[in-house]
Each structure stands twice: as C-alpha cells, then as structure tokens.
Amino acid sequence: MNVTTLLAFEFPPINVLLRWQDVAPTINKVVLIGIAAVLIGTGIFLAAARKDPKVAPKGARNLAEVIIEFIEKQIIMQTMGSSGLAWTPFLLSIFIFIYLCNVPGVIPFIQMPATARMGIPAFMALMVWVVYNATGIKHQGPVGYFKSVLFPPGVPKALYILVTPIELISTFIVRPFSLAVRLFANMLAGHLLLVIFALLSEALFQARDRILIPVGVLPFAVLLFLTGFEVLVAFLQAYIFTTLTAVYINMASHAEH
Amino acid sequence: MFFSTIILAAEDMGPNPIAPENKELLWGAGSFLVFLFVMRVFLVPKVKKGMDARYGVIREGHETAQATRSSAQGDVAAYEASLAEVRSEAAARIDKARQTLDTERQAKMAQAAERIASKRAEADKAIEAARAAARGEVAAAVGSVTARATQLVLGKSPDANVVKRAVDSTMSGGRS
Amino acid sequence: MEALATIARIAAEAGDAATPADLKNTAAAASAGYAYGLAAIGPGIGIGIIFGKAIESMARQPEAAGMVRTTMFLGVAFTEALALIGFVAFILLKFA
Numbered sequence A: 001m002n003v004t005t006l007l008a009f010e011f012p013p014i015n016v017l018l019r020w021q022d023v024a025p026t027i028n029k030v031v032l033i034g035i036a037a038v039l040i041g042t043g044i045f046l047a048a049a050r051k052d053p054k055v056a057p058k059g060a061r062n063l064a065e066v067i068i069e070f071i072e073k074q075i076i077m078q079t080m081g082s083s084g085l086a087w088t089p090f091l092l093s094i095f096i097f098i099y100l101c102n103v104p105g106v107i108p109f110i111q112m113p114a115t116a117r118m119g120i121p122a123f124m125a126l127m128v129w130v131v132y133n134a135t136g137i138k139h140q141g142p143v144g145y146f147k148s149v150l151f152p153p154g155v156p157k158a159l160y161i162l163v164t165p166i167e168l169i170s171t172f173i174v175r176p177f178s179l180a181v182r183l184f185a186n187m188l189a190g191h192l193l194l195v196i197f198a199l200l201s202e203a204l205f206q207a208r209d210r211i212l213i214p215v216g217v218l219p220f221a222v223l224l225f226l227t228g229f230e231v232l233v234a235f236l237q238a239y240i241f242t243t244l245t246a247v248y249i250n251m252a253s254h255a256e257h
Numbered sequence B: 001m002f003f004s005t006i007i008l009a010a011e012d013m014g015p016n017p018i019a020p021e022n023k024e025l026l027w028g029a030g031s032f033l034v035f036l037f038v039m040r041v042f043l044v045p046k047v048k049k050g051m052d053a054r055y056g057v058i059r060e061g062h063e064t065a066q067a068t069r070s071s072a073q074g075d076v077a078a079y080e081a082s083l084a085e086v087r088s089e090a091a092a093r094i095d096k097a098r099q100t101l102d103t104e105r106q107a108k109m110a111q112a113a114e115r116i117a118s119k120r121a122e123a124d125k126a127i128e129a130a131r132a133a134a135r136g137e138v139a140a141a142v143g144s145v146t147a148r149a150t151q152l153v154l155g156k157s158p159d160a161n162v163v164k165r166a167v168d169s170t171m172s173g174g175r176s
Numbered sequence C: 001m002e003a004l005a006t007i008a009r010i011a012a013e014a015g016d017a018a019t020p021a022d023l024k025n026t027a028a029a030a031s032a033g034y035a036y037g038l039a040a041i042g043p044g045i046g047i048g049i050i051f052g053k054a055i056e057s058m059a060r061q062p063e064a065a066g067m068v069r070t071t072m073f074l075g076v077a078f079t080e081a082l083a084l085i086g087f088v089a090f091i092l093l094k095f096a
Helices: A014-018 A029-050 A060-079 A082-106 A119-150 A157-205 A214-253 B022-154 B160-175 C002-016 C020-060 C062-095
Strands: none
Touching (some): A014 C062, A029 A119, A060 A082, A060 A214, A157 A214, A157 C062, A214 C062, B022 B160
C-alpha cells in the first residue's frame, strides 16, 4: 500500500505527461502541434491576403491586420523606433509561431503546449542568437561589433577586466539560454500545474469516501482559474520573446551601448 | 540527442524532460523556417500593401474633407468680409447724414443767435438814445433852473458854459 | 489519527526497505522542493517591486504608459528568468 493510494491519487511519471505515442518514428505530438501552428498561421494570412483590401477588413483580414498593427505599434515602435519596421515579417512570424505553439496547452483534448518541450524554444533562441549577431556584424563590421559588445564605451579602462567577461557571457551565452529557458519553463510549469489540479479534482470526484466528493470543487475552481491564467501566459510569453528579440536586434544594430 | 552532452538522459525513462529531442527540434526548425519564408516573401508584403493602400484611400478622403472644409471656411470668411463692408458703408452713411444734420442745425442756431444779437443791439441802441435824450433834457432843465436861480441870487446872468459844466460835473458825480 | 498511524507505519516499512537508490530519490525530491522554494523568493520580491514602481510611474505620467509597460515586461522577464531556472533545477532533480 502506498501513501498516495489513500486518495487513489497517483501522479504519473513526467514523461507520460509530455509525450504521446509517436505517430511515425520521427513525428510525435509536439511535432504535429508545430506543423499545425505553421499551417494555421499561413492559412490566416493566406485568407487575409486573398480578401479585397479596399473594403473595411473583417474576419481573417481583420485578424491579420490587428496582429500586424500590434507588432508594429506595441513591439517595434516601443523598442526599435520606426527604423525597425523592416523587421516586421520576422518578428511577426516569431510571435505567431510561438503563440500558436503555446496556446494548445489550454485547448481541451490537445492540452499540450509544444513549447513545453525544449526543442522548439531551443531552436528559436538559437535562431535569434544567429540573427542578432549577424545584424551586429553587418551593421558595425565584425571588429566593430565585437569591440562594442566586449568593450562598451564610457567605462573606465580598469573596469574592462570586470566588464568584458560579464558582457561576453551575458551576450553570447546567457541571452539565448535565458530566452529558451524562459519560454520553455513557463509553459512546462503551467502545463504541470494544470495536470496536477486536474488529477487532484478527478481523484476527489471519484473518491471512495463520499465526504470527499464535494471537496473536489475547490481544485476544480483553481483549475478553471489556472486555465484562464494560462491563456494570458501563452500570449505574454510570445510577446516577451518577440520584444526581447527586438531589443537584442536593436542593441546589435546600433553602436551606442 | 542534440544537447545530450549537457544533460545525460536516462535510457528507459523515455525522453529527458529538459533536453530537446532531435525530431522536435528539426521539425520545429523546418516548419518555422518555411513559415518565415512564406510570410517574409509573400504574405506580409501583400497584406501590408493592402493596408497601406486602404490607409492611403482613407488619408486621401481625409485630405479631400480637409480641403472642402477649408474652402467652405474661405467662403464663410468672404461672406463675412462682404457683410462687414456693407455694414461699415451703412455706418458711414449714417455718420454722414448725422453730420449734415448737425451742420444744418448749427447753422440755423447760429442764424437765430445772430438775429437775436442784432435785435438786442438795436434795442440797446434805442435804450441808449432814449437815455441820452432824457439826460439831455434833464441837463437842460437843470441848467435853466440853475441859471435862473443864480440870476435871482446874484442878480446877474451866469455864463452858459460855466452852468453847463457845473451841471455835468454834478450829474456825473451823483451817478458815481 | 488512523491515517497518520498508517503513514507512520508505511514510512517505517519504507525506511527498513530503503535501498541506496531510494535514499537518493528521497534526497533528490526533498532538495528539489528546496531548490524551487529558495529560487522563488528573490524574483518574487523583485517582480513585486517592478510592478509597484511601474504602476506608480504610470499613475504619475499616464501619457508614458506604453513605454513604461514595455520596459516593465522586459524587467519582469529578466527577473522571472531566475525563478524559472530554479524551476528547471527542480525538474532536473526530481525527474531527470
């Protein structure tokens, strides 16, 4: 007899929570969600691009224009200014892809954010790392870029012994790592919270002691609240990832630190 | 495992909860890159072009509305200017009429005053003449009385000039 | 009371039958809890300060609210990363 079986409550191993059976040897649930995110995003913008742009936008076109304006006004103008408007397609793709990978975590019967596995966040962070470094090298030249990153101007010469290793680690290692881990850990934590409260309410609703059944309302209420919270988190993480990408690109493309 | 050097995965527990799986990473990368390419090259420019075109139409509409409004404002200003002109003309006319009226009245008043003054002068002259005549009569009467009295007292008739002087001096002294 | 007694009995039996692997798992589970709990303290305070200051400045200058909100989310993202690294340590200790 186990302690948890007093409630018939067994927390499954974490890999049961994070995996489906592989559909094919190289395709699993997370892969399917990623592909579906791309297809949905492409579909929305395809439908938007097909509609007559002259009339007042509605439906898919309205949605697409709202997202584009959100990216331009709330992210690019706030972090890069109007010189960064050329980055709209890139940041827009990042935002839509991450959001559509996050949001299955709260869609019933799917309930698995693709970003709760490290694969997609790691790739996105690596890509952002490559992009902002390439932007810096393109705008300032390889020497100028590494000089402005490692030896930021306006620092006393003696402090470089302290500043340079910190800048080296923070720019080239901590930035992509924290981008990936922030997205991944937020979504995994939310997913585990939902699982825990769902299992707890299920166990209480099916308890052998009848007195425990009404108590199950409490974790179920928390579950509903957390589901609403996860909707917010899914949006917020996509927003933060995109904003940080914009900030990093902006930092790399301007010499002043 | 792509990052398997960082985190050692347990073999029989399925995938590591932290380390990225190769297939997820590669499929995610491939699908995102396709998405990025499609968005970058086809979809976003097309949607943006439509948005810009519509905003252009809206801005044009705004500008036409602005132009119409400003021309209407010009019309209103011209109307108001002409109104002010007419008003000032009317005011000038009224002023002119009032002025002519004033000058006529003043002229008439001056005429009347002149007439009154001439009449007063005539009357004054008549009064003066009457007074002078009365004085002459009084002086003659007093002279004759004085000459008679002097003749009676002294027995001889006094010189007429002396009598006249004495009477004049007495009358003027009495008056003063 | 009966449940507590049961738990105590089970714990005693488990202690008798503990293998080194079980002991390691027990220690890992306990330290995982500490890892996350300790990692959450600092970022909790930090995020509280960030939001408080952001609300203050937004109330003082409502016209700068957009800028303040963006910067606030950036600060929250950087602060939160520490707690999330704690969470990852928790997952690593508990499950990996």
